[in-house]
Amino acid sequence: MDSSVGGGGHGGKRLGAGRPTMQQEKILKAEHKTAASRARWSAYEARQHLIGLRSELLNPTGRSYGLEENKLALLFVLDLMVEERMNKTEACEHVAKRLHRGHQLLYQLINHFLEHREIIEIDSANRGHGSPTYVHTFYHLSAEHISSIGVFIITEQQEGTGSTTTSVAQHLKLTFNIDICRNTLIYTLHRLGYQFGRGHVISGNPLQDKRPRIRQFIIDYANALKAEEHGNNVIAYMDESYVNTRHALNGTWYDASQPIGNKLIRGTGKGARLIIIHAMTKYGLLHHSHEKGAAGAEQTAELIWSADKANGDYHKNMDSTNFLL
Structure with missing residues (x-):
């Protein structure tokens, strides 16, 4: 019997049956992509509309709250x-x-x-965003402001103090009477190519070879230990240190493209330097157990004095007079 008559036999391919062709897959993907794009755009428009409504409700700049x-x-x-x-x-x-x-x-x-x-x-x-001198974005800064920032950062490095976000903001306030948000200033500094990191302190005193001194110290110390073992001597250990009245931060903003890099040109400390000296034996801190000085204080080997130099190797601040007191 003819299968085309009565429809009871095997016919041709039914509409929509089987796997879609490559062309149909491309059409379906394009339709899905278009639908997804329209959904994203609709969500974006809805969000922007809500942002606009929110902006209408926000407190206007320059108005105080009731x-x-x-x-x-x-x-x-x-x-x-x-x-x-x-x-x-x-x-x-x-x-x-x-x-x-x-x-x-x-x-x-x-x-x-x-x-x-x-x-x-x-x-x-007139505070914060309401201030007429408030800088809202990077684009509100003029070429003079930006140039001043670069000069300030390099000057602070040359003076050895370095610069921070706070100090840069204070510089802009004092120089141009402008207020700038901390985040805006950080973005501006990064946008200008500056980085923040630990400053590399340059000292004017190169390291010297200490090996001969160490060798001689070991020989002298061995001889002193032998003398103490025989009961003829007592070894007195003396040391000195120092403290400066001011120390600067090691972090600084810097421009990696500049020759100065992240260098902070300063000595090892800032301000007046105090030298601290004392001595001790195996019996304790060295002092006179019976005699007292003119002020009635017990005489000891402790000495604290103000050095005549506040930079460089603090050992050079010592002299024979103070050493032998």
Whole structure:
């Protein structure tokens, strides 16, 4: 019987049956890709719309918050402290992030409220982002500002102090009377090619070969030990050290493309140097057990004095007069 009549036999390929062809797979992938792209774009448009709505609700730049707004913010802070058991700082930072407010102002509000049970208004119209001299982005800095930053960083390196984000911000404030956010300044410095790392301190005193001195010390020390064993001598160990009244940070911003690199041109310390000397034996710190000086104090081998030089090898600050006192 003819299979084409009555449809009871094996016919040809049915529509949609079997695996799709390569051409059909390409069409399906293209349709899925288009649908996914439209979904992402729709989600992006929806998010941008929400961001726009949020911006309309944010506090305008240059306007201080009122009592009712501060009351609501304090309610959130206290709620987090009670229900989430956050400390005061954590609660203020959390609420500040959600309300897009400064956490330091919230900290002032909560401190005043806890102490006086009073809600106050804080004038923040000319602070932070509301300041007319506030730098919001890298692009608000002029060529003069950027050039000044480079000169300041190199000058601080040459003086041996190095520079930090805080010191650069203070320089811009003092020189140009502009305020800049810490994160914006860090982004600016990286954008200009600067890096922050440990500074390499340059000393003017090259290391000398100490091997002959060590060899002679071992010989002299062996002879001294023998004399002490025979009961004829007591070995007195003496050492000296120093402390400077000021020390600078080792971290600094630097431009790797500049010849100076990360070098901090300074000595080993800053400020006046105090030399500390003392001696001791196997019986303890060396002192006179009976006699006292003119001031009534017990005489010892301790000596602390101000050196005439505050840099270089501190051993060169010693002289025979002070050594033999």
